Amino acid sequence: MAIKVYGLTLSNNALRAIAVLNEKGLDYELCPVDLQSGAHKKPEFLALNPFGQIPVVQDGDEIIFESRAITRYIATKYKESGADLLPDNSAKFETWLQVESSQFYPAISAINFELLIKPMIGMTTDMSNVEKQAEKLSAVLDVYEAHLAKNKYVAGDVFTLADLNHMPEVFLLLKSPKAELITSKPHVKAWWDDISARPAWKKTAASIPV
Amino acid sequence: MGGVILYGSPISTCSARVLLCLEEVGAEYQLVPISMPTGEHKKPDHLARNPFGQIPALEDGDLVLFESRAISRYVLRKYKESGTDLLKEGNLAKSAMVDVWLEAESQQYNPAISPIVYQSLFVPKMRGGTPDQAIIDASLEKFKKVLEVYEARLSKSKYLAGDFFSFADLSHFPYTKYLMVTPYASVFESYPHVKAWWKDITSRPAFKKVSAGMLGS
Numbered sequence: 001m002a003i004k005v006y007g008l009t010l011s012n013n014a015l016r017a018i019a020v021l022n023e024k025g026l027d028y029e030l031c032p033v034d035l036q037s038g039a040h041k042k043p044e045f046l047a048l049n050p051f052g053q054i055p056v057v058q059d060g061d062e063i064i065f066e067s068r069a070i071t072r073y074i075a076t077k078y079k080e081s082g083a084d085l086l087p088d089n090s091a092k093f094e095t096w097l098q099v100e101s102s103q104f105y106p107a108i109s110a111i112n113f114e115l116l117i118k119p120m121i122g123m124t125t126d127m128s129n130v131e132k133q134a135e136k137l138s139a140v141l142d143v144y145e146a147h148l149a150k151n152k153y154v155a156g157d158v159f160t161l162a163d164l165n166h167m168p169e170v171f172l173l174l175k176s177p178k179a180e181l182i183t184s185k186p187h188v189k190a191w192w193d194d195i196s197a198r199p200a201w202k203k204t205a206a207s208i209p210v
Numbered sequence: 211m212g213g214v215i216l217y218g219s220p221i222s223t224c225s226a227r228v229l230l231c232l233e234e235v236g237a238e239y240q241l242v243p244i245s246m247p248t249g250e251h252k253k254p255d256h257l258a259r260n261p262f263g264q265i266p267a268l269e270d271g272d273l274v275l276f277e278s279r280a281i282s283r284y285v286l287r288k289y290k291e292s293g294t295d296l297l298k299e300g301n302l303a304k305s306a307m308v309d310v311w312l313e314a315e316s317q318q319y320n321p322a323i324s325p326i327v328y329q330s331l332f333v334p335k336m337r338g339g340t341p342d343q344a345i346i347d348a349s350l351e352k353f354k355k356v357l358e359v360y361e362a363r364l365s366k367s368k369y370l371a372g373d374f375f376s377f378a379d380l381s382h383f384p385y386t387k388y389l390m391v392t393p394y395a396s397v398f399e400s401y402p403h404v405k406a407w408w409k410d411i412t413s414r415p416a417f418k419k420v421s422a423g424m425l426g427s
Contacts, residue, residue, distance in 0.1 A: 051314070069313045073306045094277075097280065
């Protein structure tokens with residue numbers, strides 16, 4: 001039975017799961033969830049994820065929700081398949097995996113939601129929130145700029161899950177009016193140019209309808 | 211061999227997360243206080259450990275880590291042989307559930323509970339300010355929805371990841387402990403399984419020890 005991904009290729013969090021499956025070269029079936037009609041809040045879906053959010057991955061008997069738990073699970077179970085995204089016992093890896101979640105994601109996902117998603121679902125962008133989050137993200141990216149001046153990838157010399165978890169949000173931000181938050185920082189931009197050139201990412205990116 | 215050095219504060223939620231792990235595994239450690247009121251966390255010495263200027267940070271020989279959930283995972287792995295295995299990394303089905311509920315803490319539980327704690331405890335107690343009731347009320351509504359999910363989960367499962375205590379349960383401690391010090395502790399009365407789970411995990415010696423160093427004890 002193929003791995004099932006419940007989600008959408010427009011969803012930042014679902015794309016994280018899709019990206020890791022592509023890096024691993026694994027076959028999967030994308031089961032779209034119609035958020036507009038509230039499918040994610042219906043009992044059938046809540047049985048998969050009681051928090052009523054995408055993505056959910058079903059792999060045999062395992063049902064996993066929360067995108068970062070999914071990516072760690074896939075990277076661990078299929079370590080021998082495709083690129084190895086988990087360095088053995090690396091403190092820097094675990095730290096920067098967490099940095100994405102705690103420092104990077106809150107600001108960048110808020111900007112992407114305001115600028116890209118809200119117009120699609122008939123809501124009004126709150127530009128003052130965009131500016132507030134942009135200031136936060138810029139300060140965070142200053143730290144990334146210094147870090148990536150000394151490290152080719154966030155966890156060191158090789159591409160890992162710690163880089164991959166960032167990719168959907170960076171892709172989306174670059175489609176928005178706030179792209180310069182990334183492009184104005186030379187080492188951050190160089191890191192993105194490198195990791196987005198990966199064939200597996202190109203496959204993921206081609207499926208994003210933005 | 212010597213222990214590890216934790217830079218932080220016993221009253222800080224994120225430092226408490228790491229302290230709990232260190233206590234659970236019986237690690238040798240030294241807590242070096244970093245003074246937030248004097249801005250020590252933003253000075254060069256600490257920025258060299260954590261470029262985001264936050265506590266905690268951990269030094270283990272030449273290794274330096276920051277982000278409490280990363281430090282905790284590092285500590286729990288390092289001292290796994292002590293007999294306390296809170297990550298279950300040798301069993302994929304179990305470790306996957308630990309990771310799911312760790313993420314639930316980080317992405318669902320924490321964003322709902324932390325504004326309540328921040329406004330009702332930290333703002334008056336540490337900043338001498340007035341709580342913003344509108345923020346508290348909005349967060350309480352969000353938090354109740356999260357607690358409904360936890361209630362359902364803990365009705366079927368003794369601990370969050372399964373029938374075993376894990377890092378996923380532990381990670382919820384610091385902010386929940388602080389909520390219990392505020393009048394909003396009463397929100398747990400409507401969720402008997404969550405309340406029972408809380409009573410169980412807080413009876414552990416490590417929890418009692420770390421709790422004693424926090425506010426409101």
